[in-house]
Amino acid sequence: MADVVLKDIRKQFGATEIIRGVDLTVDEGEFAVFVGPSGCGKSTLLRMISGLEDVSSGELHIGGRRMNDVQAAKRGVGMVFQSYALYPHLNVRDNMGFGLKVRKVPVDERDRRVREAAATLKLDALLDRYPRQLSGGQRQRVAIGRAIVGSPDVFLFDEPLSNLDAELRVHMRSEIAALHNRLKTTMIYVTHDQIEAMTLADKIVVLRDGLVEQIGSPRDLYEKPNNVFVAQFIGSPRMNLLPAAEAKLISPTHALPASAVSVGVRPEHLRVVEPTTDSLSATVTLNEYTGAVTLMHVELPGGQTCLVVDDKRDMPPIGTRIGLTADKDNLHFFDADGRAVS
Amino acid sequence: MDLSRPETTARNDRAPWLTLKTREMLEAWLFVSPTVIGFLIFFLGPLVAVVYFSMTEWNLLSQKATFVGLDNFNDTLFKNPDFWHVVRNSVVFAIGLVPLNMALALTLALALSRPFFGVVFFRTVFFAPVITSAIAWAIVWKFLLQGEGGVINQMLALVGITGPNWLREPNWAMAAVIVTRVIKMVGLNMILYIAALQAVPRDYEEAARLEGASRWQVFTMVIWPLLAPTTLVILVITTIGSFKVFDHIYQMTGGGPENGTLVLAFYIYQQGFKFFNVGYAAALAMIMFVIVMALTLIQVWIRRRGTQ
Ligand SMILES: Nc1ncnc2c1ncn2[C@@H]1O[C@H](COP(=O)(O)OP(=O)(O)OP(=O)(O)O)[C@@H](O)[C@H]1O
Ligand SMILES: [Mg+2]
Numbered sequence: 001m002a003d004v005v006l007k008d009i010r011k012q013f014g015a016t017e018i019i020r021g022v023d024l025t026v027d028e029g030e031f032a033v034f035v036g037p038s039g040c041g042k043s044t045l046l047r048m049i050s051g052l053e054d055v056s057s058g059e060l061h062i063g064g065r066r067m068n069d070v071q072a073a074k075r076g077v078g079m080v081f082q083s084y085a086l087y088p089h090l091n092v093r094d095n096m097g098f099g100l101k102v103r104k105v106p107v108d109e110r111d112r113r114v115r116e117a118a119a120t121l122k123l124d125a126l127l128d129r130y131p132r133q134l135s136g137g138q139r140q141r142v143a144i145g146r147a148i149v150g151s152p153d154v155f156l157f158d159e160p161l162s163n164l165d166a167e168l169r170v171h172m173r174s175e176i177a178a179l180h181n182r183l184k185t186t187m188i189y190v191t192h193d194q195i196e197a198m199t200l201a202d203k204i205v206v207l208r209d210g211l212v213e214q215i216g217s218p219r220d221l222y223e224k225p226n227n228v229f230v231a232q233f234i235g236s237p238r239m240n241l242l243p244a245a246e247a248k249l250i251s252p253t254h255a256l257p258a259s260a261v262s263v264g265v266r267p268e269h270l271r272v273v274e275p276t277t278d279s280l281s282a283t284v285t286l287n288e289y290t291g292a293v294t295l296m297h298v299e300l301p302g303g304q305t306c307l308v309v310d311d312k313r314d315m316p317p318i319g320t321r322i323g324l325t326a327d328k329d330n331l332h333f334f335d336a337d338g339r340a341v342s
Numbered sequence: 343m344d345l346s347r348p349e350t351t352a353r354n355d356r357a358p359w360l361t362l363k364t365r366e367m368l369e370a371w372l373f374v375s376p377t378v379i380g381f382l383i384f385f386l387g388p389l390v391a392v393v394y395f396s397m398t399e400w401n402l403l404s405q406k407a408t409f410v411g412l413d414n415f416n417d418t419l420f421k422n423p424d425f426w427h428v429v430r431n432s433v434v435f436a437i438g439l440v441p442l443n444m445a446l447a448l449t450l451a452l453a454l455s456r457p458f459f460g461v462v463f464f465r466t467v468f469f470a471p472v473i474t475s476a477i478a479w480a481i482v483w484k485f486l487l488q489g490e491g492g493v494i495n496q497m498l499a500l501v502g503i504t505g506p507n508w509l510r511e512p513n514w515a516m517a518a519v520i521v522t523r524v525i526k527m528v529g530l531n532m533i534l535y536i537a538a539l540q541a542v543p544r545d546y547e548e549a550a551r552l553e554g555a556s557r558w559q560v561f562t563m564v565i566w567p568l569l570a571p572t573t574l575v576i577l578v579i580t581t582i583g584s585f586k587v588f589d590h591i592y593q594m595t596g597g598g599p600e601n602g603t604l605v606l607a608f609y610i611y612q613q614g615f616k617f618f619n620v621g622y623a624a625a626l627a628m629i630m631f632v633i634v635m636a637l638t639l640i641q642v643w644i645r646r647r648g649t650q
Contacts, residue, residue: 052548073554085545089567099553102563150553 001185002063002076002153003028004049009058011044011210018044020210021058026188026203031180033197034190035233036207042190043158045207049188050156051075063153078147079156082163084139086131092118092142093127099150117148120182137168144179157189161196173199194234198222206230228338231264237295239264240306244333249280251328257341260333267295267309269330272322279323282306287315298322395624402618414625424601424609425626429633431516432606436584438520443580444573446528451535452561465536469529476526480593483522484509512602515595519603523590527583531576538572539565574645581641582634606630 004026011019019041026032034042047053049060051072060067067075086095093114094101100110118124121141131139140160147155160176161169177200180187191197197204198218206213206221206229214226218234225231232238247256247263250270275281282298285305294315296308308324316322333341360368371378396414400407418425454465471479486493489507498505508518542565550560588607591597597604597612604612610630614623 050552052552072552077552079549079552081545081549083543083545085543085549087546087564087568089570098550098555098563102550102553102555102559146549 001028003030003061004032004154004186004188005059005061006045006049007059007061009045009048009060010056011041011048011053012056017056018210019048019056022207022210022212024205024212024215026186029184029186030202031177031187031189031200032203032205033201034188034205034207035192035194035197036213037233038192040207041210042192042207046079046156046158046188046190049154050077050079052079076153077156078150078152078154079158080143080147080160082159084131084143084163086139086142086146088131091128091130092123092134092145095131095142096123096146096149098146113149113151114145117145120148120179121145136164137172140164140172141175144176148183153186155185155187157187159190159192161191162193169196176200194236198234204234206233224340225264225332226340228262228264228334231332231334231340235266237267237307237309239266239332240270241334242300242304242306243302246280246300247331247333249278250324250326251331252278253328257333259335259341261336262334264332264334265326265330267307269326270306270308270324271326272296272308272310272316273325275321275323279325281321281323284316284318284320284322286318298324392624392627395621396628397625398621400619400621402614402620407621410621414622415629417622418625418629427601428604428606428609431602431604432585434516435520435587435603435605436581438516439524439584440577440580442520443524443528443531444576446524447531447576448535448569450528450532451539454532455536455539465533468532471526472529474526476589477593479526480522480590483518484594487518487522509595510599512600515599515603519587519590519594522594523584523587526590527580531580534572534576535569538569542568570645574641578638578641581637585630585634585637606633 004024006022006024009019009022009024010017022045024032034045036042044053048055049062051067051070055068062075062077087098090098093111096117097110097114100113105113114127115124118127121144123138123141123145126134126138126142131142134142140163143160157176161172164172173196176189180200189196189200201218203215204218204221205215208229213233214221214230216224221230221234225234228241232241241262241264242250244256244260244263247260250263250265273279280300282300284296285299286297288295288297293309293311294313296310296315298306298308300306306324335341395407397409397411398407399410399413450468454461454468487495487508489495489505489510492505492508494508495505506514509515546564546568547560550564555563585605586607587605588611591603591605591608592611595603597608606626607630610623610626613619613626
């Protein structure tokens, strides 16, 4: 078990700087998730922590030890690859025991630890199978098992669920959460799926273009996003962004902050009311019924479109003029640079 | 008119002259016919002819072929000491060439499978001999390997070694044809190994490194097992190639000295086109075919057992 501390970490590939100064502390036993759009540098950052990629500048500490120049194998990290990286010529037992074998751990201890990990992950019955004889979810579990066998201080996951279908993803997500609960080891998890981030994380790190946009608990990020990017990245469907002037109509009692140029309100926080002068008037353009909720697309007089999520079955039909309101606590204001203001 | 029963029913019910299946079959045959016809004329035809010739006594000069059954085989296997000497030469050639070629090919491939500045240049350098004319290659080496005044011996002289007359002493001649053949052909196997190495996902190596494997362990425990199918293919084609070596021997040593490099393919050529014993040469060719086939099957069988 160990904490992970990054101080002004940077990474250059040739002339281009991919990671542009990241400061971050992941506490011992914490589950941290890196999210961000494709190409923002999540994998690169994770690989720098693992030692597969060297650090161009900055300081990397794991468990209090400076790791910049320590070999990957000696950092006490275990990694689960997106591709699983299971060796096709080895069965599950040998795949899981590979790390112990190369480290010359005696056969009986190796066997014991492999069986222990297999029991944790319900892989007992599969030990003699080859990767090609496993389903996607089972391969995924073997990949995790392989990391567990080495009993690392820090687990690193790079989009481990992205090759699974939606249902299995939800299932494996809960298994990983359960695993963290049981092992209480520090975990760093990369994903671009914000639902995964929200459900798994103690701490979410939102990255964009090699910079940290915000670090916080899922609730912090949802309720108090620092800026427009985080506001729209976290939460699904994404937050509506309207000119600040509309705020008066959505929530008449609210005082507009001086520097606010835009107001954000989440689709699930908008309520449909009769059109009146002190509500935001809109016209329904589309209803998407999903079962649990309905996604209603509306058009504002200014031409912007806006999304409303409601759990009522009967939404006003297309073409209806409606009013929209929200509680003032659910409004987010942003200045001209996209920074949150209150 | 009853609209619920369209008039076209009758027409649809009649079986068309060409069903879709027949038409597809015809098309398929049409597309493969150039290859099939080529195969029949240039491969299967001669093969059948050789089988027949091998059971005749036919001197090309006399223009007369007499059927003699298995006499040619009987003569070769039991009455001709030259034959066993030739087989021994072929085996020595193969045992010298195949491991050397494969080890060198793999070493080069490991060095040249990852991009670095100049990698294309090096790959080209090692592959170029493969596509040069074997005759030209052999002539150049014959020249370099001359006993007196040959470039190789001059270089050896610089470090105080008196080189042998390479192509005039049986053992040295064999070594010389093996090594020069390896240098010529190694590029082909190198390319096959490079392709196989590049198909190994990078994650495999990274995962192993992260778990503490040394480079050597990554190679022996991950890369080498994954290369097994390629290694088998290379083993088979290189072995077959070494049994078929002809032009190289023809140009460099002509089978000499003292028949020291007289290998099977060259012996077949000698019998058929120098001494005009076509029937006998055909029988030798059949024997070579059986040997090569047997070696291939053994290799495939070993591989099968290895994966179980
Ligand atoms: N070895 C490399 N050489 C040069 N550029 C690289 C290298 N590895 C990554 N990059 C670049 O660094 C940037 C970040 O890549 P990275 O793989 O970290 O993104 P990511 O956030 O993991 O994206 P994704 O969600 O698509 O996996 C990309 O623009 C990528 O092109
Ligand atoms: Mg990535």
